[in-house]
Amino acid sequence: MQNVYLSNYELSEAIDIYFKKLGKLNCKTEVVNTWDANGRVTVNALFSLISSPHYNSSAMDGIAVKSEKTFKASDRNHIVLQENVDYVVVDTGDPILKEFDAVIMVEDLIKVDDNHAEIYAAAVPWQNIRPLGEDIVENQLIIPSNHKIRPVDIGALIAGGVNKIEVYKKPSVGIIPTGTELVEIGTDLKVGDIIDFNTRTFAAQVSDWGAVPNRYNIVKDDYELIKAAVIKAAEENDIVLINAGSSAGREDFTSSVISEVGELIIHGVAIKPGKPVMMGIVKNKPIIGIPGYPVSAYFVMEEIAQKLILGFQGLNETKNSTVNAVLTKRVMSSLKYHEFVRVKLGYVDGKYIATPLTRGAGATMSLVRADGVLEIEQSIEGIEAGNLVEVKLLNTEDNIKNTLVCIGSHDPIIDIASDIMHKNNNKYFLSSANVGSMGGIMSLKTGETHIAPIHLLDMETGEYNKSYVNKYLSNKKIALIKCVNRIQGFIVAKDNPLNITKFEDLTREDIKFVNRQRGSGTRLLLDYNLNKLNIEPEKISGYFREEFTHLSVAAAVLAGDCEVGLGVYSAAVMMGLDFIPVCNEEYDIALQEEYLELDIVKQFLNTIKSNEFKIELEKLGGYDCSNAGEIVYL
């Protein structure tokens, strides 16, 4: 239990210390053909070697003339010119012979015969002529040094006669995955195995930043093996990234290895996630120790490794653009760290809305789902809901503005509708957050969402959804889009070995239950039934264990942590479990009536009314969508 205490430098301070220590980066250069240089970075400013055009040329299709011979031409005094005496025919780009000094364009000519043309206006000297060097003059600066070459630069460089250019060599980045628990992709997984996916993400990031990734095989947690791997990677690459082994666990040898074979400059930075990052130098090569948790790794890659990789190519990071968004949930933050909070962005009613995603460092999916990052300064303890915050964009504003925001109850059919809609109209996206039916109602109330899927059973009337809308959203004009009737029931192990068939069984001693979170319609359904049957929740083992989706409930049953959960048929089927139906419920989509006019909502309506959608639901089973798309005004 070594190395528990790390340093806690501010990120910018740590980077300063590290880059000062690194000194001038050992950037290499190479000469490439200009036409192969797209995306590469210039070492020196590039000046044209020739002018373009390199001769006086015609800017139009027409005839080249001596302007003084046209001076008397006018509407009332047409002049007839003779070919090869008074003019020659020229096309755009043709050279202008010495004796001519203007071009009259074809549209301004009256054809007399094959060798004569009539004009009715004088030509001004140099009209319609592109003089030598009009576009690029010899020795003119075309692009500066440290400039990332774009397609238009390639055109201009070649036009300016620059056919070979010196660019920064793409740095080679060695990537070492370490950890005895890691296995390669495609391995049959045993309990305790973790597929190494982090270094695959790194490799793609490294490529995106213009470098060449060089991933090594997984190294077990063995001091000597790690040492050998670090030395080899430092010898073979410009930069080394070593994954895992940077927190304080039993098997963390990385920091000791770096200290032994090189110098460990920084170990620990006041960022979260990402705190246990290491920055060192081995054999004069920079080496970054990247934490094992995927989200920590991501921010260390973005905030530190990127800077290094771009630096080797003479480039600075380009800052992401930002938008101001209304925060939907309070975010707490520690005074010990500068925090990076991933957020989902929506554009509802003319403003951006930012909803924080799961903050766990292991939440790979939160990176996939994030549209932006909210940074919370170390000195700030938290930000209240409703505040306007600056969010760094990970998605385009355009995509976000074309996204239907869907916050509420979870059902796998929302993913299906999302996919069908996007496939039929590429422009539109659907983003869903699973916060339960009551969460959906609250999101409608605060205006954070376009649509809210809900299935809320009125404990008194036994009716679905309407009474909740009337109670909580009385000041808005709300409509319900009918979506599906779905079967809820007990999700149990294959063949239902414990013979669970009714709510009363949940109190049995041999049975552990897994519940859904408070505010979810499924939880209300449970409570409604327990109440009807006078069963006390405390009697049910596992009543207080909460999962957030049907699939998570099914996963818990599959894992054997518990014997039963309440959920939808499709979730049980997907996990190969058995299902005991309990009741049918109405899963509807609530929204502000005026949003029915939005094109994106119309597309969504078309989607759930479509045959495609029906066919997919039949495959899943457990849904009746005969009323899908019907609108109920409340």
Place this chain on the structure above:
Amino acid sequence: MQNVYLSNYELSEAIDIYFKKLGKLNCKTEVVNTWDANGRVTVNALFSLISSPHYNSSAMDGIAVKSEKTFKASDRNHIVLQENVDYVVVDTGDPILKEFDAVIMVEDLIKVDDNHAEIYAAAVPWQNIRPLGEDIVENQLIIPSNHKIRPVDIGALIAGGVNKIEVYKKPSVGIIPTGTELVEIGTDLKVGDIIDFNTRTFAAQVSDWGAVPNRYNIVKDDYELIKAAVIKAAEENDIVLINAGSSAGREDFTSSVISEVGELIIHGVAIKPGKPVMMGIVKNKPIIGIPGYPVSAYFVMEEIAQKLILGFQGLNETKNSTVNAVLTKRVMSSLKYHEFVRVKLGYVDGKYIATPLTRGAGATMSLVRADGVLEIEQSIEGIEAGNLVEVKLLNTEDNIKNTLVCIGSHDPIIDIASDIMHKNNNKYFLSSANVGSMGGIMSLKTGETHIAPIHLLDMETGEYNKSYVNKYLSNKKIALIKCVNRIQGFIVAKDNPLNITKFEDLTREDIKFVNRQRGSGTRLLLDYNLNKLNIEPEKISGYFREEFTHLSVAAAVLAGDCEVGLGVYSAAVMMGLDFIPVCNEEYDIALQEEYLELDIVKQFLNTIKSNEFKIELEKLGGYDCSNAGEIVYL
């Protein structure tokens, strides 16, 4: 002189007609390894095949315990637990054995001996455990269809057991350069030759849009050769681009070829530049005829070809972000076209400033220099200076905000200072517009520029710069940064064959002059001298021919269009011409005094005071920079 009249569809209408005619694009797909799929586009929605984690695992380094055995632990009642009986040691990611249901982290343990640990707080069931599927549940949607894969997606897909995925195949794009005047890169240029650089730009654009460019050799203007090339390219590729031959010149066979071997759907769209574009179908493959002028070609590529190339990969165009900017010059526009105007953007005094660049369709450099595009609707005749306009960004806001705007008189040393400054501090850029000294003064007046290089000779006092600042900028606090004293003189052919030595020579019958534009300091210098010598400008042949830079003047002399121009020594040397000194002048940099406080201005000051700058100027010759960086407050 055929095909003069083209159609004039609106762009969106033309695209609609064309894409309807094309019908469903013949997108091909292929299966790739997930780790090789960065930047590729999914064909189907991808769902996880396994859960991640796929077992209950520890979220912390610590010990796994049975929570019920810890319930009585408190500050006042420490409990000692025994290894392998009450707990096992676990690291982050280790599996939790069936008999345990909580993890206590190492920081909350008091070590007793090697086999015992003391705790002082109860463990809550499931604390610090990542349950199976916490991150990704089996069958969960990871990414939708038609989604461009990012590094984080690769991580999540592999974590979810998705190792191979179906993606759209990169479309192959055949690119045919046509034109008898075209020559390949590296050819010794004869008059009338044009290097084919357009198709090299296309190839890079095509790559940037995710497709594979397939450039063919140049095809001469010969109907049968072009026909053969089009057929071959249509057979070998998914999309064909054919360059040049789309305007109405003598040698334009493309439209006839497309009509003969396929179908020409559109010929002519109401955009400028880019009007004569063609859209056709040959052998069921889309073919775009792209105009020969580089700027026309660029917009046709961006607005039409891009849509097609992305469409073949299931993608929509992503719109560039925009900023609102103050237009510095009036822009006129034809009611016949929707116009694309390239603009240079600056960020001065808290607002974006857009300066239109040269509008010629041949101005390759205007594409290189552009930071954005201003689109002018067909129904609008023009936009007045001072109006706020929406500009589509071609550069990042960050880069633009870190750019020192320099509008005024042209001298090659500005390019040199720009390059040195950027090289020493990657973050900063300098963008210069050459509008002459008086243009610089006016830009300071309207607040469009940070700095303005000027060399304005007072006709009465013979003094430089100060009187102009006092006269035109009396309501601002202006400072002058001394820059260089430079030699102006006559730029003449090598060995000065016509023996030009004094202003009086300019009126000689055998001599044609080339002038600088009105408002330039060099023009004022000429007028000052002519005035002193009582020479009438009209007596000078070529007095009214205007060029915008010293290098353009030198280029005109080199081309032999004229025998002499007035300019700086360095321009003559660069072009291998001779130089007859006339006088020394003070080339200073005017700016608002408060801008001296800007970090970017300080960097610029450091640059012109640096040894590096002095060394470069010595190489050029003709400059004295002993006072460079001195500040004169006015």
